[in-house]
Amino acid sequence: MTVTDVFIHPHPRGDSTIRRMALTAREYGFDTLVVIDNPSAEYHGVSILKGAVVHEGTMKAVNAAVRKQRGSIIGVAAGESSFNRSVIQTPGVALLTGICQTRRNAFDHVTARFAAEKKVAIHLEIGLLIACRGHTRQKVLTRYRELLTLQRKYEFPFALGSGAESILDQRSVREMILLCGLFGMEKEEVLTAFATIPEILLESSSPRVVS
């Protein structure tokens, strides 16, 4: 089973180069990394996939990014409920990210059903549980627990990422399982979430029959 860390930020944004992060990822049990604005490659036996995150909250920007970044794993920063529903139905979008920074009603049962139908993964940045303290961390944990409840009912895919900008922010698979346990995620669910991205890639690359 593939184990993927989604959306890491190497040098120059972070303090570690992509090769060093790949080396650390291999030591920690990962075999694939989705890296922001970095070409696809393979270092030290770890596959590097090019990723991109669209932060503009308009559908025009999302469509433009999908056209421009063809071949990348595109994540879109979540916004209002209607925007999220439109994003999920846009072909080429693989992930919806940053849901814990939106309002509670931004991701409801209808959006969850759409995400399950279109196989768009919801990105959970586990690094927030490490970086945040106090009220902010409580908010993230509450939000992730709510998302987990929706995920168990509607079975949309989750994608997990450390959001690391340094090798010191990267966490091993075992540590990620422990951290996900903080909001009630079981070990099997975590391992399934780690394997989401290759499955999405496989589905998007396979030919579709148009009747």
Add this chain to the structure above:
Amino acid sequence: MKPLPPTLRENRRYVLARIRPAAILADERDWHIAISEAISSLYGDITAAEIHAGTIRQEGQYLIIRCRRGWEDKLCTALTTVRTAHQTPVHLQAISTSGTIKALKKKIRPIITGDEVTCVINGGNHSGIHYADGKIDLIRRDMKGQEVVFLTKDDMESFHATTTKSDGI
């Protein structure tokens, strides 16, 4: 007089954690403060008292931490949230848990020592440590202070860097 007779004492477990980066200057007291703060922040003071964590000893880049039996997973989870010690970014990776310190000591691997090197990148001098496995920790000093950059030997070409050992050999 001892506070509790041996039969009434709590059972303990010991957790072996690996310190990254290896070259950090922090003593056992710094680690104790960082770990206690992480546990209290994540679980609150009541659970922190239940876990009863304590830093036993530091051996090179490894740390042995004590806790009450049955609370190892909570301690390991809290260890993953430790971000700084002695005002330096760190990562504590829990490696193993045991009922005896002796068993944990067997799992401590020898330290990979590195050579001190000086790098020239874009005309500027940077000091760093070059490890035998190809990793390089580069220390960048400027007006704002000190910053560590983690790279590998292969990256040095892309930085157009040249390295020399600190003794000039």
